[in-house]
Amino acid sequence: MGFIYNILKNSRSDKDGNFFLELERILGFKPKKNAIYKKAFTHRSMNIKDKKGNPINYERLEFVGDAMLGSVIASYLYSKVPHGDEGYLTKMRSKVVSRQHLNELGKDLQLIDLVQSRIPTTNFGNNIHGNLFEALVGAIYLDKGYKSCEKFIYKKVINPHVDIEKLEGKVISYKSLLIEWCQKEKKTFEYEIYEDTGNDALKHFSVKLKIDEKVISKGRATSKKKAEEKASKRAFFAFQREMTKSS
Amino acid sequence: MGFIYNILKNSRSDKDGNFFLELERILGFKPKKNAIYKKAFTHRSMNIKDKKGNPINYERLEFVGDAMLGSVIASYLYSKVPHGDEGYLTKMRSKVVSRQHLNELGKDLQLIDLVQSRIPTTNFGNNIHGNLFEALVGAIYLDKGYKSCEKFIYKKVINPHVDIEKLEGKVISYKSLLIEWCQKEKKTFEYEIYEDTGNDALKHFSVKLKIDEKVISKGRATSKKKAEEKASKRAFFAFQREMTKSS
Structure with a gap:
């Protein structure tokens, strides 16, 4: 039932704009380039291709989102941890963008509810949450540029979840x-x-x-x-x- | 003699603005936050610290520059290589920002001539060229923001050196x-x-x-x-x- 529900739900949301309503709630702004967000929530199982035969799904967007997360977190840590050397900053960043953390972020935003897939979403492993989160960040960059993407990362990652004291192991709990x-x-x-x-x-x-x-x-x-x-x-x-x- | 020359040269250039003249020639624009560029060319051997005892040298800036190169090249490859999947794009990017390539970029710009160091620059290994290049990119980001940093990376890295055909191994020579x-x-x-x-x-x-x-x-x-x-x-x-x- 899961996948039928999902396809139905998504084809419907496509028509009545539920997808974009929900997306706008998550983003906190109105998207401009709608297609890029549709891509960010299209699983490879949909097997959609563009005119030239290139697959349309969120995997390539993960690459962009991962890079944007990397640079926004890097410049944040550079300013917040003035005593940390290159190696220390690199370690701190990998804690922030750890697989587990990205999965939690994606799960909190319930991104999986927006996915178009021919596979029941219940069959996906945990990593889909983080992958969708990365893809969404990539889509925001491609839609609105670096500043907006940075703002989103501050709002959803840095402000609520990044705690320098904790990252430095000074505060455990x-x-x-x-x-x-x-x-x-x-x-x-x-x-x-x-x-x-x-x-x-x-x-x-x-x-x-x-x-x-x-x-x-x-x-x-x-x-x-x-x-x-x-x-x-x-x-x-x-x-x-x-x-x-x-x- | 090397290191004495270098210190003399740099303290002089500091005074008469040669450092910034030369820097402006490399950047193609007038820097705003001068101190960040001085930092980008200060070697740890100078042993300079800020008021709080944090070392002032280019190493932390490498971390920022590396991240900026990563995201600018990522979004460039995303648009230029529409058939490449995540893994393929990642491999292409690592060719562009390889240690060897960064060293060549730094060497071409003769960044080492601007370094302040107590060690003779002739004693440095090859990696200093790439490290300085990364640090300079980091400084540009912190001075002028992402757009300017991206423009610099296009001008100095992508336009003159990145060749998709070659990277894809379609053209060897x-x-x-x-x-x-x-x-x-x-x-x-x-x-x-x-x-x-x-x-x-x-x-x-x-x-x-x-x-x-x-x-x-x-x-x-x-x-x-x-x-x-x-x-x-x-x-x-x-x-x-x-x-x-x-x-």
Whole structure:
């Protein structure tokens, strides 16, 4: 059923513009060159070719997206880690653009829901999420240029996920940092967790972090652990000065 | 003597602006953020540090330049090689940005003449040329942004040196292609070579390529072979239609 559903869904979304509505929600802007985004979500199993017989699917766009991610993250790290030498910066970058991380990014954006494929999407391995993410980044570059592509990478990768302190191994977990600080400062803390899937296809959890019975921050993610970590990180940045003084 | 000369030369050029005159000649535009270019030509042996103790030399800039070269070449190949899959494009790119090629690029621009170093430049290995080239590309990005950096890479790398036919292994040598064609077409050919070093620090050769006793194209490079190849390539593009028809 999976693949029939998918083909039906996609041919329909093509007509009624659902694909582009959904895409626009993910992008945060209106795409100009529509064909390039269709390509970014076309799996090779569709076996579509251009007039010259060149295959149309997202694989070549991954190459472009990978390169754009590489240079945007490189210049970000160059400015944020002034003490890091070339080798150190290279290692940090490969953590940011690791296969696992790219897969998580693609999964969070639910890119797989937009794919046109003759193979049931349930048959794909985990890497399709990251591949689609790379292809999408490549499409954005080809549609809107480097600046817009950089902006998208900041919005979806750097701002929400890249944490220099963590990458440098200085902070392993914001939750443990926070708990340690609360204990030292004789403050009570509580993580209030509830399921909060809403309209999302994936299960989501929300967390309220209370310190001394006051809600300090919130976090929402696809696992309890991640949601707690998000809330802890936000609290950390709120209390940063106090926490680093006392720890 | 080498290193004393170099320090003297550089401290002088710093004062009288020779460094920036020479740099502007290489860049083809006026730099805005001067300090970043000074950094791009400062060797670690100078042991210069910023206020926070971070070393100031070109090594970190190589990281940025390498990434920029990667993405500019990636998007160029994406559009020029529509039949190439991800793996093929990756291989082509690594030929363009190979260590050997980057070293040649840096050497052609005589970047080493601008270096500030406490080690005699004659003691450096061959890789310094490529490293300086990468660092310069990184500096251009940080000074003027992606568009200008891309323009520089087109001007210095892609337009003069990247040849899709050659990269794809379809053309090994334009000289042999040209000779073959002349023989088939019963045309006489002659490569007229002379030394043409002019004011350059490196030895240069010029070639006039005559076909049926008429000068068809010229080439100039640091070796006879390269100069001949340049002239042949120019002739090839002039005669392209005829040559590909008959070969």
